[in-house]
Amino acid sequence: MNGVVIKSTGSWYDVRVGDGSVIACRLKGIFRLEESKDTNPVAVGDRVQIENDDIEGAWVIEKIEDRQNYIVRTSPKHKGARQVIASNIDQAVLICTLAMPRTSMGFIDRFLITAEAYHIPTTLVFNKKDLLGGKELVKQQGVMDLYKGIGYDVYTISAQEADDIASLKALLQNKTSLLAGHSGVGKSTLANALQPGLQLRTSEVSRLTGKGMHTTTFAEMYQLNFGGNIIDTPGVREFGISGFAPEEIGQYFVEIREVMPQCRFTNCLHENEPDCAVQHAVVEGRISEQRFTSYLGIMADVRSSFKRWE
Ligand SMILES: Nc1nc2c(ncn2[C@@H]2O[C@H](COP(=O)(O)OP(=O)(O)OP(=O)(O)O)[C@@H](O)[C@H]2O)c(=O)[nH]1
Ligand SMILES: [Mg+2]
Ligand SMILES: [Zn+2]
Structure with a gap:
């Protein structure tokens, strides 16, 4: 049977099959032994063939189809090892916030060059505009103008604004999109607003440090009822890059x-x-x-x- 990996915990893989149902699968031993620089042999978005294995008495992933594309980052645990964040995606949406938490331009640029290297079109979405005062809005506009000038698509939104969610829907419709960004920028909150009923966990950003709580722990793909898929991902502290000359x-x-x-x-x-x-x-x-x-x-x-x- 064919399916798409929608979640990977490292030991189990949730695979969505043709009728929309989700089957928990294990990975055939052979893939784990394969020599690879990647810390994860199977990523969210991978198209796979699964089979009910008589010996193991469980569903196993038999084959991983070639990836159309994928995006990686340096594994935070093993420098030099790559972690595939997701594969077979149409676009990445980098959620940024000027404050609570602060997203630096250095972080944005590290994400953008990785996306350029892997040919993933990226849109910048500045969230939490409702939290910004006049001065901060001007500052944000400056950053947005800079990226617009280079040719990137840029949005400024609030997860609480229905109009903003509607414009985000237009961006995401009929595509498979990766939501990326620091912990606490509102990725899961936006996913909940886009697709009512998801009920993903979210948590407040720490007032003390201005940092997120790392609430989402595994990347997961969700179907959108207006067409398309989104992949909510765990927030990353830094977007390490490696393997480039x-x-x-x-x-x-x-x-x-x-x-x-x-x-x-x-x-x-x-x-x-x-x-x-x-x-x-x-x-x-x-x-x-x-x-x-x-x-x-x-x-x-x-x-x-x-x-x-x-
Ligand atoms: N004021 C305001 N708060 C927001 C907005 N979007 C999200 N939040 C809040 O920001 C906090 C963090 O949101 P999450 O959705 O958990 O953030 P996340 O990006 O999924 O974080 P991780 O899962 O840790 O990576 C929550 O308290 C949300 O309610 C917004 O547009 N405006
Ligand atoms: Mg989250
Ligand atoms: Zn030169």
Whole structure:
């Protein structure tokens, strides 16, 4: 029987099959033994073949179909190991909040370059606009304008506003979308608003630290009654990146990719090289200093993780 993995706990996998029912499956031993840099051989979104195994007396995943795409992050437990967050997705929706919790541009950029590298179109959704005062709204608008200028789709919403939920529905309809972001930004709250009846657990952000409580513990895919699927994921503290070569990174910054053919050296890394079109663009304000700072920070990370791999 064919199905789609909608939840993976590491020992059990919930698989949604053709008639809409969900079957808890185990993984055939062979997959666990396969050599892999990934910490999880099966991810949410994987299309699989399952069979009722006579010997084990349970449903097992027999075969994993090739992935159309997938998105990974560095495993927080084992640096250098990759964790596949989800596969076969149409888009990612990065939920950000200016406050409670604060989402930094560095975090946004790390997510965006990973999504660029894996060819996953990404939309930025700034949630909790109801919490922002005048000054903060101006600040948020500045960040939003920056990303709009680069070419990303950007929304500002409140989970409590029916109109905002309606515009989010239009974004998500008939697609399989990954909801990502820090703990506490409101991923599960938004899922509940989009699909009444889900009743996912949510918890208040700590007033003391301004951080979320890591309420969602496993990624899970839910069907939307207006068409499509969403994957709610556990909040991540940092979006570690690994496995990239330093010379790749420029290509994943859309606006750097655009100007770098004009650099004097074809292997320019846009750090200290002479006649670098990227540095010129930063000086002239065509590339934002914040994005360039993110670029340099990611280059430093990539270099240090590269060394570990050698
Ligand atoms: N004021 C306000 N609060 C919101 C909004 N969206 C979510 N919240 C609150 O933010 C808190 C955290 O929401 P969750 O949905 O648990 O956040 P999450 O992103 O799923 O967090 P993790 O599961 O830990 O990753 C809850 O108390 C929500 O009620 C919003 O638009 N405005
Ligand atoms: Mg959650
Ligand atoms: Zn350059």
